[in-house]
Amino acid sequence: MKKKLENLEAILDRAEYLFEKGNYVLAKAEFEKINSVFPQDDFAEKIAICEKEIAQVRFKELVKKARKYAKKNSLGEALGYFEEAYKISQEDWLSERIAELKTELFGRNSFEAAKSAEDSGDYVKAADLYEQAFATQRDEELLLKKAGLLVKAGKYEEAVSAFRSLDVSDDDAKYNYGFALAATRQYCECLKIWDTISPLFPLAGYKTFSQQKRQIQSRLAKDLMLEFSKLIGDKTHTEKQTEAFSDIYEQGRYLLEHSEIEKKKLTALTEYCKYLQIAFMWKQEKYSDMLKLLLPYPKELNADLLALYAKTFFRIAETSEKYFSDLVMFWLTALYHEEIFAKLSADEEQSGQIREQLLHYAENMIKIHAEAGNIEAKKALRIWNVEKRIVKGLRDLSEIEPEAARLVCSSRFAEKFGRSDEVISFIRNNRSFFSNIEHYLLTGGIFSSAGKSLFHLLCGEHEESLASLPELYDPKEAEFVKYCTERVHFSYGLYCLEKGDSRFVRYFESAAPLFEKAPDYEKMVIEKSLACHRLEEIGRYENALSEIHSKRPGSEIRNALSLVMVRRGIGMYNKHQINSKNMEVILKKALQLNPENELARVTLRSMQVDIEMEALGKAINKHKMNKACRIAADSENKEVKSEFFEFMKRNLNHLEEMEMENEEKVFLLNDFFKWCARVDESHAILNDIDRIIKKLEK
């Protein structure tokens, strides 16, 4: 018995030892041995602790293994371990992870199954399985795969609807999508997709693909024709029909712009649809929508089309407050177009009145918008005023030469529709028709390659005007471009001058030839130079006039320069920037330029009096009476002489009051007499001096 007890104690010691060391498996076995022989609550508790600890260790091991497999992408094994761990401990995160793994595993299985179905050629099944895989994996590539497989399976409509919801940027997918569209007779959409396929995409380089595109283009053209024939046959003209025509137009336009298909028939077809839509839009007053169909401009405009453009731009300008310059271009051209003019009325005189009224309507409308502050309208109004005169002039000219009637148009119209060269030749050939050289040059200039620059000038856009002068031009238009250049330079010079930019002199270099052709500009610069008041500005005008005068010494410029010189001199003198000597030089120079410059003469005289008075005063103060006498004697100004005699009178009065010997006084009086006699032998003071001398001598 004793031995048995000793044995139990040894087991207990070992159990406790193992428990302490954390070896719960062996500790548990030892505690169970003791508990079976000698059951106690203490042992049972220890056994329970051991069991709990053992389970915990097992749990950790399972989770570790599960994570290891998950990392290796062995989702099945990972799931097994996680599930086993969950049996030990029902933690929330574990259940979530198990659910995730199950979903992923399902997706992967679907993906694998899809791949295998695809490999075996079962595309419908593969497409379905890819969609299932997407449900778990949320990767859009899977849907693109699905859509592509639907194409391979011949399920084109399903493929199209699958592609529609996807971002198709991959070239493979683009081909598939286009193919499905083509197979469902949506040829235009197919071409739009295929046209975005990268040229680097291998298929893009193959002839067969190009042939297939041409095949689709040809099918689209045929479909459009068919649809068009059906619509034309139906005379109901419903809104739905208009939409159908609009569809044909859009597709036709795309085909024309993106294919090399035979264009003549297709162009006629799309144009027909376009005009039908235009008529519909006009009725609904959708003028801006009309513009989308009318732009860009066609290469040629016949009378019907020209009238359509003019009327549309009138309505657009009226309602949108934009496109005023386009209105000017088309309205003037249309109303002076002989065919359109003839249609206004059977009576020519009445047609003329109608045209005037229509011109007035447009001008008035532009004016109203310009006065309301619309900048585009303001510019358009300036252009209108010039263009109206020019077009009317061309119309008058065409009456002499009727075959040139088609050249009666606004300059912007001529430029846009390639008629400028012809108009310029027409103007050159009829030089004698124009009232003066400037009228001739301005008309030609507006139509020349410098016309744009001239319009900028008319709109007060000096920088743009200068920048848009052509560097190269056709010798045929040389005289017109030269005139425009001179005008632009002259105006730019004035602009610089007025804002104080010293570069103005450079731009006045070509003013002389301009004044030869158009003397009004010379008058303008003269008037401006005489109207300005600020000294700096007067100075700049003096430089400008001097530059012009050096190149073109005309009397008007010379007189103006003379006057401006004096005005500048006076300003500087008054501000004490120059002395009287400098002023005298300026005045003499001004008088040299224009001896009849009254301002210069009067100012010079007044300046000379001042100068002589100053010199006389100085001489007297320094008691240099001989010099004073010479100044007074030489002076032509009576003010100087009278100042001298006033001085002598004062001296005479002082002398009488002075206490000095009579002999001394007589001596001085004799000097007085001598000085006064040198200045004026007949002056009355001489008698006074003589009388005093005689009196003193008695």
Next chain:
Amino acid sequence: MNPYKILDIEKNSLKQEIIQAAGRAMRERKYSGKEIATAQKKLMDDISEPAEAFMCFIDVEPLLKACAAELKAENISVSETEEKLTYLLGSEDIS
């Protein structure tokens, strides 16, 4: 304002029709009396009427006719049989 729209009449209407249309417009009261009177005045005038007609109507018929003539000359044909579409991705026939 479009006088034809105000009076709800077509271009080239007779003066009698214009007067009647003005009366009708007055009764309908869709436009003010001033607008109706101005519209009537414009359309009764020998110069204003054609000017208004020029601005208010477009004529696309000649343009349509020109296109139709072009189409006719080109002899529209849609009877050709369609060649089958060949799927090219992965095909060995491409060149």
